[in-house]
Amino acid sequence: MMHMMLPMLAQTSWDEYKAIFLMQGFAGLSLFSVFLLMSLGLAIIFGQMRVINMAHGEFLTLGAYVTAIMSTFVMESFPDFMPYYFPLAVVGAFVAAFIVGYLVEFSLIRHLYNRPLDTLLATWGVSMVMQECFRQLFGARETSATLPDWLMGSWAPTEQIDIPLNGLLMLGMSIGMLLLVYLLLYRSRWGLRVRATTMNRAMAGAVGINTKRTDRVTFALGCGIAGIAGAGFTTIGSVSPTAGSAYIVDTFIVVVFGGAGSLIGTLISAFAIGQAQSILEFFLTGVLAKVFVLLAVIVILMMRPQGLFAQKVRR
Amino acid sequence: MSKFYNVFLGGKSGAIGLGILAALLLVVFPMALDVFRLNLMAKYLSYAFVAIGLVVCWGHGGILSLGQGVFWGLGGYCIAAFLKLEAARNIALEATSDQMKALTTLGLPDFMDWNQITELPWFWYGFKSLPVSIILMFVVPSVLAYLLGTAIFKRRVAGVYFAIITQALAWIMEMLFVTRQGWTGGINGITDLRTMWGWDIRTTSAQYTLYFTTSVLLLACILVCRGILNSKLGRLLVALRDEEDRVRFSGYDAANIKRFAFVVAAIISALGGGLFVMNVGFMSPKLVTIEPSIYMVIFCAVGGRMSLIGAVYGALVVQFGRTWFSEQYPAMWYFLMGGVFIVVTRYFPNGLAGIYDDYVAPLFKKLGSRRPKAVASGFDSTAPAIVPNTVNTTGN
Numbered sequence: 040m041m042h043m044m045l046p047m048l049a050q051t052s053w054d055e056y057k058a059i060f061l062m063q064g065f066a067g068l069s070l071f072s073v074f075l076l077m078s079l080g081l082a083i084i085f086g087q088m089r090v091i092n093m094a095h096g097e098f099l100t101l102g103a104y105v106t107a108i109m110s111t112f113v114m115e116s117f118p119d120f121m122p123y124y125f126p127l128a129v130v131g132a133f134v135a136a137f138i139v140g141y142l143v144e145f146s147l148i149r150h151l152y153n154r155p156l157d158t159l160l161a162t163w164g165v166s167m168v169m170q171e172c173f174r175q176l177f178g179a180r181e182t183s184a185t186l187p188d189w190l191m192g193s194w195a196p197t198e199q200i201d202i203p204l205n206g207l208l209m210l211g212m213s214i215g216m217l218l219l220v221y222l223l224l225y226r227s228r229w230g231l232r233v234r235a236t237t238m239n240r241a242m243a244g245a246v247g248i249n250t251k252r253t254d255r256v257t258f259a260l261g262c263g264i265a266g267i268a269g270a271g272f273t274t275i276g277s278v279s280p281t282a283g284s285a286y287i288v289d290t291f292i293v294v295v296f297g298g299a300g301s302l303i304g305t306l307i308s309a310f311a312i313g314q315a316q317s318i319l320e321f322f323l324t325g326v327l328a329k330v331f332v333l334l335a336v337i338v339i340l341m342m343r344p345q346g347l348f349a350q351k352v353r354r
Numbered sequence: 355m356s357k358f359y360n361v362f363l364g365g366k367s368g369a370i371g372l373g374i375l376a377a378l379l380l381v382v383f384p385m386a387l388d389v390f391r392l393n394l395m396a397k398y399l400s401y402a403f404v405a406i407g408l409v410v411c412w413g414h415g416g417i418l419s420l421g422q423g424v425f426w427g428l429g430g431y432c433i434a435a436f437l438k439l440e441a442a443r444n445i446a447l448e449a450t451s452d453q454m455k456a457l458t459t460l461g462l463p464d465f466m467d468w469n470q471i472t473e474l475p476w477f478w479y480g481f482k483s484l485p486v487s488i489i490l491m492f493v494v495p496s497v498l499a500y501l502l503g504t505a506i507f508k509r510r511v512a513g514v515y516f517a518i519i520t521q522a523l524a525w526i527m528e529m530l531f532v533t534r535q536g537w538t539g540g541i542n543g544i545t546d547l548r549t550m551w552g553w554d555i556r557t558t559s560a561q562y563t564l565y566f567t568t569s570v571l572l573l574a575c576i577l578v579c580r581g582i583l584n585s586k587l588g589r590l591l592v593a594l595r596d597e598e599d600r601v602r603f604s605g606y607d608a609a610n611i612k613r614f615a616f617v618v619a620a621i622i623s624a625l626g627g628g629l630f631v632m633n634v635g636f637m638s639p640k641l642v643t644i645e646p647s648i649y650m651v652i653f654c655a656v657g658g659r660m661s662l663i664g665a666v667y668g669a670l671v672v673q674f675g676r677t678w679f680s681e682q683y684p685a686m687w688y689f690l691m692g693g694v695f696i697v698v699t700r701y702f703p704n705g706l707a708g709i710y711d712d713y714v715a716p717l718f719k720k721l722g723s724r725r726p727k728a729v730a731s732g733f734d735s736t737a738p739a740i741v742p743n744t745v746n747t748t749g750n
Contacts, residue, residue, distance in 0.1 A: 091514055150700055155514060156418050157699045160655055163648055164695025171688035288518075288525055288644065295518050326533045333522045340519060344511040 058200050063321055064314075069206040071313030072213040073275075076268040077286055078293040078305050079213075079220050084261035085291070086299040087224075087237045088254065090148055091159040094166035095290060096283025098262045101139060101169070102132030102269025103184075103278040104177055110184040110273075122187045125270075132270035133263040139169075140262025144255045152240075152254070166284060173280035183277035190274060205274040212271045216264065221302055223260075233257050237300075296336050298346025308347060312336065361584045362577045367715075371663045372576065379569040389558050396565040396633040398673040399572055401426075403626025405653040405665035406572075407619030410579050412651070413659030414588060415615040416595030418513070421520030422623050422650050424527050425495040427642025429624025431531075431538070432494060434637040435478060436487035437547035437555075438463045438539075444549065463544070469536030478537075484551060491628045492621055499620035503613035510609075512598075521644055528643035543638025547631065555632055568629045575622050576662045582618065583662075591615055656698050658707025667706055 077099065084092045106128040113124040143165060151158045186205070193203040224230040235243040236253045244250045269283070276282075293312060297304030312332055319328035340346070363369040383395055404422045411417045442463045462474060480486045502523070506516060531538045539545070547555070554560060582588050590611050593601045602608045631637050640646075649672070657668020675694070679687030702708050 085514075089514075091517075147696060147700060154703065156517070157703065159418075159514075159517065160648075160652065161696050161699040163652075164692040164699070167688050167692030167695070171685075171692065174688075175685070288521055291518050292522060295515060299514075324533070326529045330526050330529055333526050337519050337522060340515065341505050341509050341511065344509050344515060 058197070061200055062202075063317060065202055065206065066320075067314035067317035068210060069275075069313075070317050071310045072206075072210040073272075074289065074293050074309035074313050075306065076209065076213040076216060076271055077265070077290045078297075078309055079216050080261040080264035080268065081290050081294050082261075082297075082299075082302060082305045083220065083224070083233075083264065084258055085294055086301070086305070087233060088152075088257055088261075089155050089237070089299075090152070090258065091155060091162065092261075093159055093162040093287060094143070094169060095262075095265055096285070096287040097166045097169035097173075098136045098140060098265035098283070099269040099272065099286070100173060100278060100280065100283035102136050102266030103273050103282065104173065104182075104269075105132040105135045105266070106270040106273045107182050107184040107278055110186075114185050121185075122189060125187055125190070128184075128273075129267055129270045132266040134266075136266025136269070137259045137263035141255060141259035143262070144258040148258060149251065149254065170280045170284070177280070179280060181277040181279040181282075184273035186274060208274055209271050212267070216267060217302070217306060220264065224302065229253075229256075292333065292336055296340065296346055298343075298348040301346070301348035304346055304348030362581045364580050364584065368580065372573070375576075375663050375666060376573055379573070380566065384562070384565070389561055392565050393561045393633060394677070395670075396561070396568045397630060398670050399565075399568050399666070400626045400630035400633060401650065401653060401673060402572060402666040402669035403575060403629070404623040404650040405657060405669045406575055406579055406662055407622040408651060408654040409659060409662050409665045410582065410591075410622075411612075411615045411619040412654060413661075414583055414595065415591045415612060416512075417612055417616055418517045418651065419520045419616070419619070420517045420644070420647050420651065421524040421527075422619065423642040423644075423647035424520075424524050425499060425620040425623040426627035426630070426650070427527065427531075427637070427639070428495045428498065428627065429491045430627030430631045430637040430641075431544065432481065432487055432491040432624075433628040433631045434544040434547060435481035436484055437550060437631065438544045439478070439481055440550065441546060441548045463539070464546075465539040465542070465544075466536055471536040475537055488628075491624055495620045495624040496617050499617045500613065503616040504609075507609035507612045507616075521647070524642065524644050524647050528639045531639035531642075538639070541639060543636055543640070545636040545638075547635045550632065556635065561633070564629070564633050568633065571625065571629065572666065575625070576666070579618070579622070579662050587611065587614070652695060654705075656694070656705050658705030660704060661707030664705055664707030664710075671706070 077095075080098070081092065081095050084090050084095065106125075109124060109128040109131055113120050147161055147165065148158060151161060190205050190208060193201050194207065195201050222230075224233060232243070232248050232253050235246075235248060236250045236257075240250050243253075269278075272278075272282075289312075293309050294305055296312065297306070297308030315335070316328050316332045319331055322328075323331070343349070359365070359369065363372060379399070384392060387395060404426050407425075408419070408422060411419060439461060443461045445464075446461060462471070466474075480490055502520075506519065511519065531543075532541045534540075549555065555564065583591070590601060590606060594608055594611060598608055627637075630641075653669035653672050654665050655668070656672050657666065658664030672691075672694070676687065676691065679690050683690070698705060704711070
């Protein structure tokens with residue numbers, strides 16, 4: 040493929056070349072922020088708790104719907120509030136996904152902790168039910184959130200470079216969420232409880248940690264973060280009942296590739312996969328790029344079965 | 355003969371279960387259903403092959419593959435390719451007008467014409483002959499399963515990681531098959547299949563023949579898998595699932611045993627795929643991607659992951675339910691199917707077979723022991739029967 044690119048590159052000036060490089064780098068970065076934002080919730084639910092949540096994408100869709108509904112509501116009832124509604128929508132998306140996640144854990148997941156592969160089947164059922172709920176409530180058609188004016192448009196540092204603002208917002212959100220999750224998991228009392236519970240449930244219970252409550256809140260929090268990701272998603276695309284399920288495999292691949300239970304692994308794997316895919320897309324078609332990235336991930340997983348950054352646990 | 359009875363039929367209860375299934379498939383269904391419904395049943399049964407394979411590798415081996423659709427689909431595509439070449443040859447020969455002759459190339463499938471491919475790709479050559487196609491139907495999936503099994507199990511990738519990798523594989527296969535339109539027929543798949551060695555597969559008599567072939571092969575597969583599971587190898591497989599390290603420390607090659615189970619499951623799935631193509635007359639990448647592969651696992655889970663016969667019932671019940679619900683309650687069927695998955699995994703981890711073992715079989719025993727005549731005639735309700743289906747499954 041390179042030899043086809045070379046004549047084209049020879050004609051481009053250095054500035055243009057740099058611009059292409061930067062724009063391409065940013066395309067990779069925005070893909071990275073999408074992957075990271077999606078994977079953070081799963082990094083908690085799957086990485087820490089070992090629950091295979093196939094309904095993760097639906098929690099994302101839920102957050103996106105909450106944002107879309109809020110944007111319509113604000114635009115119709117309080118048009119003056121429009122520029123400020125987005126942070127509120129993020130909170131709303133989190134709360135909605137948190138509550139639903141809490142209920143799902145309470146009614147289903149807590150019975151399946153010693154059967155991890157069964158959580159896959161059960162949550163597949165949950166995802167079907169949730170999708171149908173969306174279809175009944177909001178219709179099968181795609182809807183989208185109305186963005187505040189400050190999010191439209193783009194930032195152009197030079198003539199050739201053009202970086203969309205919503206992409207920057209996604210990047211900011213994903214980095215912010217990463218920091219938040221890091222602080223919660225590794226720098227707080229609660230995080231200590233979560234890690235103790237997931238590493239050795241019996242021992243954690245013996246030293247006085249309420250493991251049931253910890254599990255429930257952890258799962259709900261992972262779902263809530265998926266909801267926030269959904270709110271972020273409305274800035275770059277529209278929402279349909281099946282929107283979330285399109286990303287579920289990608290999300291799992293990111294978490295597994297980075298090494299379940301390692302936050303830094305999730306960060307690096309999201310970055311690597313996002314950049315690799317965007318660079319390959321420059322040379323090949325999108326589908327082939329995807330195929331190559333997936334194959335590369337599979338091969339690397341065979342060399343490092345526990346992912347790039349395996350959690351060190353004594354068994 | 356008694357060895358055959360104990361190992362392949364699974365003793366008394368196994369033989370009865372198999373007898374009931376055989377009677378249903380070979381006598382009751384053909385008599386009760388019209389040819390349209392019977393053809394539908396044959397379609398369901400060709401999915402049951404995958405469920406049987408999953409009982410071997412998932413239920414007994416603990417290897418949850420979310421990519422069984424790949425093997426099923428590869429088997430199907432191999433047969434579909436042969437049927438397509440034959441159909442293409444006939445269409446080109448039957449072309450009467452010059453205009454039609456100009457539109458069709460002799461022996462080239464129509465989708466290749468549409469994609470400006472003028473010559474048959476080299477990997478299609480084998481599908482000109484039926485025996486080679488049938489061999490390829492088994493060889494292609496089993497080679498893939500062998501390579502994947504070698505790479506994965508030697509590196510001790512297991513559980514969730516294996517499931518995710520196989521899921522990615524299903525996705526890769528779908529993307530490749532959809533985008534390489536000229537080679538695979540793209541998103542439409544390989545359609546419009548008519549004859550096999552001049553035998554029209556769409557006629558009523560052909561559909562009856564194909565239904566019986568499917569049923570008999572399914573029963574044969576159950577026997578073979580019973581044989582495998584009741585052998586020492588089958589017990590090792592269960593041991594591997596429950597306590598892999600101990601088996602490895604005892605000197606067994608764990609990867610080799612797992613790979614064997616995986617390849618067996620792949621071969622059985624491929625056979626099902628091939629039969630599906632003959633029964634239904636088309637193959638498409640939509641049938642082999644992630645969602646159908648998860649459905650295949652669901653068939654197995656609903657029927658009972660430890661029970662070969664249960665898997666067949668599971669495949670029939672779920673698919674029948676899917677068709678029926680989507681006809682009767684189009685808005686509700688997603689709720690109902692989702693609910694079934696949740697309830698079955700939550701309350702019946704051993705599926706329909708588990709319900710039978712836990713509730714129905716004790717009832718029979720109770721009834722049996724109350725009748726003194728049954729005991730007198732040698733029916734000993736307290737003796738542990740050899741029932742491979744009731745192996746304890748508290749693990750994953």
